[in-house]
Amino acid sequence: MAKFTEDQVMLTLAGLTYRGFQDVLGGSLHEEIVSGAVFDGLQTLAPVKDEWDLIWGPATDRDRGLAIDTNMMYVARSLSAPNRLVVAIRGTNPLSLPDWVFGDFWVGETVAWPYATAAESAVVSKSTALGLAALQSMRSRKPATSTIAQVSARVTRALTTLGRAARGGPADLLAATPARFEAQVKRIGELWQDAAANATPFEARRQAADARPIAPAALRPKLAADAGSDDRSDLLTLLRAEAKESGATALEVVVTGHSKGGALAASGRAVAQGRARFGGSAGDLGSEPARNGRMLRVRGADARQRGLRAAHRTSSRQALSPPAQHERHRDPRLAGRRAS
Amino acid sequence: MNDIVTRAWQVDELREIPALYGTRSAPFKGLVGLIVADVEKRDYRQAKQDVPGFKGGLADTRTFPAEFVHQHLQSYIDRTGLDKEGISAETFFL
Numbered sequence: 469m470a471k472f473t474e475d476q477v478m479l480t481l482a483g484l485t486y487r488g489f490q491d492v493l494g495g496s497l498h499e500e501i502v503s504g505a506v507f508d509g510l511q512t513l514a515p516v517k518d519e520w521d522l523i524w525g526p527a528t529d530r531d532r533g534l535a536i537d538t539n540m541m542y543v544a545r546s547l548s549a550p551n552r553l554v555v556a557i558r559g560t561n562p563l564s565l566p567d568w569v570f571g572d573f574w575v576g577e578t579v580a581w582p583y584a585t586a587a588e589s590a591v592v593s594k595s596t597a598l599g600l601a602a603l604q605s606m607r608s609r610k611p612a613t614s615t616i617a618q619v620s621a622r623v624t625r626a627l628t629t630l631g632r633a634a635r636g637g638p639a640d641l642l643a644a645t646p647a648r649f650e651a652q653v654k655r656i657g658e659l660w661q662d663a664a665a666n667a668t669p670f671e672a673r674r675q676a677a678d679a680r681p682i683a684p685a686a687l688r689p690k691l692a693a694d695a696g697s698d699d700r701s702d703l704l705t706l707l708r709a710e711a712k713e714s715g716a717t718a719l720e721v722v723v724t725g726h727s728k729g730g731a732l733a734a735s736g737r738a739v740a741q742g743r744a745r746f747g748g749s750a751g752d753l754g755s756e757p758a759r760n761g762r763m764l765r766v767r768g769a770d771a772r773q774r775g776l777r778a779a780h781r782t783s784s785r786q787a788l789s790p791p792a793q794h795e796r797h798r799d800p801r802l803a804g805r806r807a808s
Numbered sequence: 809m810n811d812i813v814t815r816a817w818q819v820d821e822l823r824e825i826p827a828l829y830g831t832r833s834a835p836f837k838g839l840v841g842l843i844v845a846d847v848e849k850r851d852y853r854q855a856k857q858d859v860p861g862f863k864g865g866l867a868d869t870r871t872f873p874a875e876f877v878h879q880h881l882q883s884y885i886d887r888t889g890l891d892k893e894g895i896s897a898e899t900f901f902l
Contacts, residue, residue, distance in 0.1 A: 473888070476888050476889065476890055476893075479884060479885065479888055479890060480890065480895065483881075483885075483895075483899065483900035484900060486900040486901060489901075490901075509899075509900075513893070513895060513899065514893040514895075515895075562877075572816075573843065575816075575817050575846070575847050575850065575852070576846040576847050576849065576850060578850075652901050653873045653874050653877055654871075654873065656873045656876070657871060657873030657874075657876075660836075660872070660873065661835070661872075663839060664835050664836045664838065664839045669842055669845070669846070671846065726881070727813055
């Protein structure tokens with residue numbers, strides 16, 4: 469079996485978050501199409517093939533009135549190391565002008581970072597705040613079984629093809645890929661050329677769209693007690709449950725993403741850092757001050773000071789180099805934790 | 809870096825964008841000016857420690873959007889060797 473570097477694996481997992489970004493269908497059919505496209509990648513792309521199981525998501529969100537998604541996130545489990553999870557976060561939907569304007573370019577204004585201390589205050593851009601609030605509000609469920617998932621992948625692949633055909637696109641998925649790709653790139657170009665030709669100050673664009681204020685509290689929502697009656701949970705609730713089930717082995721969480729997803733991955737790691745005690749009397753992951761030197765191991769970074777500053781700066785930039793930025797969160801104290 | 813995205817939001821790097829791809833990126837001078845005006849007061853700086861940099865190869869034959877996508881996604885795929893595994897930007901834009 470070929471061996472792949474972690475960069476190769478993480479870039480592949482991050483890239484899969486773009487699948488389905490152009491799909492205009494809605495509801496459960498859209499969920500199945502996006503899920504099927506991600507399953508397909510996990511089953512066929514060499515760096516991840518037969519190595520990862522989708523355990524949550526893909527969750528997507530779509531702003532009111534928009535025909536396509538903005539954010540997307542999923543969680544996969546390593547089959548060879550079951551206590552290793554990867555949270556993959558999508559970058560900008562290149563076809564969504566609102567995602568560019570609000571998700572990327574809203575960086576002239578900031579929001580207080582609710583995990584900062586009084587002695588060391590910090591802020592994040594409104595684009596980052598918007599993305600983090602959206603990601604934390606996403607809810608999804610675990611796929612029933614991997615067998616069902618495999619069947620689902622085949623079914624949804626067929627649905628994807630049918631969906632494209634229904635929208636006037638080519639019906640043959642594989643044969644049509646280069647042409648489809650060129651068409652996508654052309655649409656991106658048209659979007660940008662229109663933006664360049666009709667350059668409107670971003671503040672005016674945001675005012676016209678009636679951009680809502682983002683409160684710091686939205687970045688630190690109260691955790692749900694458990695999955696809802698629809699069996700859907702948010703990401704942090706899922707991670708808390710996984711930590712409980714991890715037994716004596718530490719739960720390792722890697723957050724990865726490309727482009728805006730990379731910036732949000734860095735900020736998401738900081739959220740995990742701030743809420744890193746999985747359990748606690750209030751059921752809130754943030755009930756204990758982060759002791760990052762022990763709780764958090766980030767490759768290339770060491771401890772608390774640098775970690776949060778780096779997260780802040782990269783999230784403000786909304787871009788990282790290389791774009792598949794992945795952050796490792798390993799907390800030995802997660803093992804065997806139970807909420808009290 | 810020939811990737812436009814990684815120039816955000818440091819204003820001196822943003823200002824270089826219109827010249828980055830020659831005549832293909834020149835039309836974006838006005839748009840870049842608006843972006844700079846919006847973010848200049850924040851004085852953002854790149855976090856460069858432990859961040860490897862490289863320049864993807866440019867090709868005049870690519871349109872602006874094709875070059876944008878190539879530099880922002882394909883060049884990293886090539887850099888990490890995923891292209892040898894049959895992976896390209898197309899793989900993810902399904």
